[in-house]
Amino acid sequence: MSEHVASGPPHVHHMDAKTAYSAAKLGMWLFLATEILLFGGLFAGFAIYRWQYLSEFAHASEHLNWKMGALNTAILIFSSYAVVLGVDAAQHGENKKVKKWMLVTLLCGCGFLVVKFFEYKSKYEHGLFPGTVDHITNIAFNSPEFNAQYKMFFGLYYCMTGLHALHVIIGMGIIFWIYLLAKKNRFSTDYYTPVEVGGLYWHLIDLIWIYLFPLLYLVG
């Protein structure tokens, strides 16, 4: 018995396939706009305090390991490349290739998180983290050179990179979902919407990091 291959776009009762595709794309672009504005608040806050506490922020920034940041930048840029190849494969209906490139993207995501974990860990060991719970306050920022502006820098650092890491995790969930769809051979020359809009989301995650990296690690 031949394997049943579901092909073509899934049936939606309220619009034709072409409209569904362009609606999904417009929806994702709008959602990306909201994401940029969400991070925009953090960027604005960072800009204001960096301008206000210029030299303190520059000093605090030296505690970050730019090599690890650069490694993560490379990983994410490569993952975006993998996603592009995945989208291209989906547009040609090559589900096997989609699977492969989604796996590569997932691995990149994991790699990024591992590097991030070691970065956070070394900060933690140096007491460079905020905290209000009693047993943490005792070790948080316990060195006398860590003044209020240091705390502010690292507060923003954790908020920005933490929110970004959360997005990486959500993005990996989406990429995994695309992987599962590709495994079921769902993509064809006339249906590849999830790969394309999911890919857009992943590119945004990459893009935000590309702004975070120089801002936090490099600008001294």
Place this chain on the structure above:
Amino acid sequence: MAEGKNYLNHETTIWSWLTTVDHKRIGLMYLFTISCFFIAGGVAAILMRLELAKAGGDLVAPDVYNVLFTLHGAIMIFLFIVPGIPATLGNFLIPLMIGAKDVAFPKLNLLSYYIYLVGAIMALLAIIPVDWISAWLPEFLTNFLTWLGLSGPADTGWTFYAPYSLETGSSVIWMTGAAFVLGFSSILTGLNFIVTIHKLRAPGMSWDRLPVFIWASYATAVIQTLATPIVGISLLLLIMERVFGVGIFNPDLGGDPVLYQHFFWFYSHPVVYIMVLPAFGVVGEIIPVFSRKPLFGYKAICYATLAIAVFGFIVWAHHMFTSGLSNASAFYFSLATFTVAVPTAVKVFNWVSTMYKGSISFDTPMLYAMGFVFLFMVAGTTGIYLATLAVDVFYHDTYFVVAHFHYTIQGGAVIGLIAGLHFWFPKITGKMYNEVAGKIGWVLVFFGFNLTFLPQFVLGMNGMPRRYYDYPPEFEWLHTLSTIGALINGIGYSFALLNMLYAFIWGKKIAPRNPYKSLSLEWDTQSPPIHENFEETPTVTDYPYAYGVPVKEAV
């Protein structure tokens, strides 16, 4: 006409409602839920007014009073009026008015309803008075609530201003968390509507044939999508501050509480237009129908709608004239705020011109619409006072602001919602409410509302600050008047809502297909509409306000 299958009776199980992706049903579920919160917020308001009826404390303790105004503000804004018209009438009407079968993303629509519910539950948790009731609770429950970070009901006011919101012992985290989640729901609704209006218009439904309600919903959706993320990140930072002591807004840690105000008002000024723009749309639909005249200046109204949405983003710091703005930026924000008056006035003149020499019938929806125009005019003109730098320094944080705000939001958004509910009641339910009862409700609401808030203008001008628990005796008679007005107002709303609820459930009077002889597309299908909205996709040939030319045959 209401015989046969429609969206209400084609499936009837509770489960079919809870899992529906039909925009009409989701609109009704929103309507039911936000009505519950309207009642809750109203009860808080009445309790507050009762406390203020006489000088001195006589009903509740001062800290309970702080909780009451926080509850009233947070519930009414985040749980009632922000979802308000878009989530209820917008959900129901947008696809019908543009000739679509549903919104662009029906499942996302249902998801945003459930996200709203999660936010609502978080807000409810945030008002549990844990320390007051712990004496009657089993210990493990108290421990569990404390472990969740719940202490006492939030008492910061709906604005959550730092640094007080960073220091108070109440459940601020849960309340701000709730506002964050509700904002997410609002973003998803707005995004859905933008895509729907762009992509799903029926053949012939060009942008210059769109009903003004659609224009208003579109502008609202843009604000929902673009302004809400900013308040989202500010509330998130506030939570981070409380949990981890990050220090962005905390002056003790080198942060700046004024920055919080900037972030907050960058959203919370535009949010006023999320509340009131859809009401403009509702009124724009009602007035031409009951004046039997084409809508005056259709294009001007559409452009004014967009202009208000754009201007709304560049005036936020007029809430901060007393918070330490530089002279230059205070000057700018004052001037920019004045410019908002231009497109708003364009609208008011257009509505009045539509009525001019029309053949007006004073049915309940029209009474509410005309009431809206009057109340909104008062709101707009008093807004000019508050935009004026020198005057605002005096009026800031007085009852003048409270009165102005309520003329805008209750007189505008809530009255607009009630007007729309009456107008589309036959469309939604297929029945007619009792017209006499509807009119009585309107008289009570209109009279009660003015009696509540006109005295508050006078109070504010005489220097009575907002959010105060007590006041000197010379303010007493005005406060007493205001409280009497609030009671009448509350009775009026109850009357109007019960009238509609009664007609919906027990009403016998079946509505004709198009009782008001509107030319708009949503009346082209049966009432209540069938599950798929239209038997076949309609084709549109004209804009919907060509009154005075022969009316389409009402079936």
